[in-house]
Amino acid sequence: MKFLEVKGLSKKFDGQTALDKVSLSLEKGELLCLLGPSGCGKTTLLRIIAGLETADRGEVWLEGREATFLPPARRNFGIVFQSYALFPNMTVRQNVLFGLAQNKTLDRAERERKADEALEMVDLGPHRHKYPNQLSGGQQQRTALARAIAVSPAALLLDEPLSALDAKVRARLRGEICRLQRAMGLSTIMVTHDQEEAITMADRIVVMNNAVVEQIGSPRAIYEQPATPFVAGFIGAMNFYSQAGGLCAVRPEKLEIDRQPRDAESLSARIGWVEFRGASTRVYARLAQDGSEICVDLPTERADQLTIRENDRVYISVAARHVNRYPAAA
Amino acid sequence: MALNLGKKAKLLNLPQLAVMITLLAALAIILAGPLACLFSKAFMDNGGGFVGLDNYRRYFGTPALAGSIFNTLDISLVSAFFSLCLALAYAYALTRTNIRGKTFFKYAALAPIFIPTIVHALGLIYLFGRQGLITALGFKLEIYGRTGIILSEIIYTFPQAFLMFHVALETADNRLYEAADSLGCSPATKFLKITLPGLKYTLVNVFFVCFTLAFTDFGAPKVLGGSYNVLATDIYKQIAGQFNMNMGAVVGTLLLVPALISFLAGGLAEDRSTLTAKSTRLRIKPGPGRDAFFFIFCVLMTLALAALVLSLLVGAFTTRYPYNLAPTLDNFKFNISTGGLASYFNSLKMSGLTALFGALFVFIYAYMMEKARGLPWPKKAGRLLAVVPLALPGLVVGISFIFFFNSPANPLNFIYGTLAILVLSNILHYFSVPFLTATGALKKLDREIESVAESLNIPKWKTFLQISVPLSWPALLEIAMYFFVNSMVTVSAVVFLYSPGFKIASIAITHMEEAGDFAQAAAMSLLILGLNLLVRLAYELAVWLNRHLFLKRKGLP
């Protein structure tokens, strides 16, 4: 039995479609990422799952029971919002306790113990008497996280939890959220528009665009076999070209560069410019056959070996299994 | 389908819905009920039979009455024009020049807000009347009639106009001025080509606001009008003098016309200029000549306003101005016949209750419109309903309340003639501005706080009391102060609703003035002014303390 199932959700705001027949499922203990450009309906989907918004059509099932119209409080989700939505007039600890106060089965001492435990878990122990506006962005984010996990939720819903933070903090918190999620075995849905975040953290990714689900799959599957041109273009770098009436896509690192043609399929090209990126080197080249631009990622060692320069003539080849083919757009 | 609806109902938060409906119904009843009565009365005869436009025909057929329309238009246009010019210059001085004493000038400009409009007129009599302080200097001005009313309306509308211009002039797109400088534009060119066009919506709005205020004001024409009739005094004479309710209702509907026009024109005057993120505080360049000019202007304006208050002081603290100037406190021993000191405490009670219940009602109302989950249509209706009182002159509120609550068929008839109806009329009369203040304050709070609380199963009232209210203290205090100050000075709405057993201070002043007790009227005005200033001071102090004792400690702005 799936922990959570969403079946054919549709939602319109003033005639504008925010979700169109969206279906997905969440396994117990899984970390699922909703990935897509901003405005594609991720937050709306999350809010419907949380019960904070009603869908026009479709169902939400929780542990085998229909929960489409269950009030948010009865769904027992811990939610972290994009803005964190901390209570600014309460300390970090009061923020956590305010949520716990609704649990009438716990006495005061137990609630305080649970709050402190949650704060320890996110390393906020020393800051628990500070007010939200006295904390850094990362600390505020962790306060929101502590408040969400303190109530022992059945699942965690995170809406772009890291998007407001700078790159360094983001990278560290990414690991922290993963560690916490694994340690507590929490089923989690995390919304993000950052593909790197989704690929590094998720067990499975749901790629959304324009209110519809484009593809659901493991990070590897999404990266290596993107189901649609949109997914192919949205995640990682991708070369597109037309061939035999269809659209082909191939990752830059799957392409090979040689001084001599490798096989009959190899294409002649002229080097545009070369970009050193550390471990890899990116080479931009122009195909002789139609002048289209193509980019190739080589291990820097290989690039050194080839000693390529601008305007050199080279041959580009790729193994057929690395080429993703799509029917031409109607 | 039925099953589905049943399930959907579970997601509907019933207590929330109940609160929403109660609030909307409450406002709708005290707003729409009286207005419906007003309009129906305008189309009925004394017996209650429908007579179509007969009342209007009769009104416009009576030259004396129809003449009032022209008089009212005349004084409103002229006073709005002068008020606009003076306020523009004053606000310009405080925002676009380097004069000293800006804070002082700002508060000085607001002084007229704290006294009843009737007192502006009284002050003018002290200054320009037959025994006026200025008349004694040999400067003669016929204060009774058109000139006096216009002057009084200018004083009344000046602070409002000034505040609107001040807000509009405070920020500006600095780059426009820099670009103009680099093109070598003269200051006059910059004013005409950049400043004024940027103000065009404000100019229209200020004009409408001033015009409407003057059009519907009762205080000044009551005191200074004499034989110069305007609509506001007509309505009073029809209702209180001749008990002609239907004719009163006709005039009442006429008073609504300017607000209606400005509402329709509001679509045009809405500010669509894009002064937003890129607008910065203007860097004011040195200009000694300009500063000197505007400083002198501000001093003169302040002196004019101060003269008004000063004349009250002279009147209140001398034995019998201008014949006996010996200082005395006797004028504070008020005659019982005109209301006595009891009227002052009655006012205090009424204003206190208005502030308390008004602030509570407005804040909860605004909270539901802003933070309730779902319910888009009730919210839309609620927001629309909340700004309607902006268009209602006090006189209209007053007479329509009589029509509505005095009807024996009305189950709420029992509040007629009590303190409750005064408080209710004040809350309705002054509802819109506090609503906008509360909405603005609530909009600043994170929208997702409500969602978090809901997902954590925290009841809505708890979120409201422990988060929204503490974070909105300054707005709440501001709202309470606004209700208090306005209730202390209002005459127009309550003049129809007070009962002889419960006279309030602003009404008492009109009676003292009618009885020729100018000195006592001045003394009472000073008491009102003093209390209002005290309340304002307490408000500023509370906000300051809140900021320094609580907000700073919590890292809040």
Ligand SMILES: Nc1ncnc2c1ncn2[C@@H]1O[C@H](COP(=O)(O)OP(=O)(O)O)[C@@H](O)[C@H]1O
């Ligand atoms: N409460 C709302 N009212 C009207 N439109 C909304 C509302 N919430 C979201 N939308 C619209 O629905 C679309 C999807 O929004 P959202 O779910 O917030 O996207 P995302 O989180 O992927 O950026 C957007 O076009 C947005 O403007």
Ligand SMILES: [Mg+2]
């Ligand atoms: Mg979003």
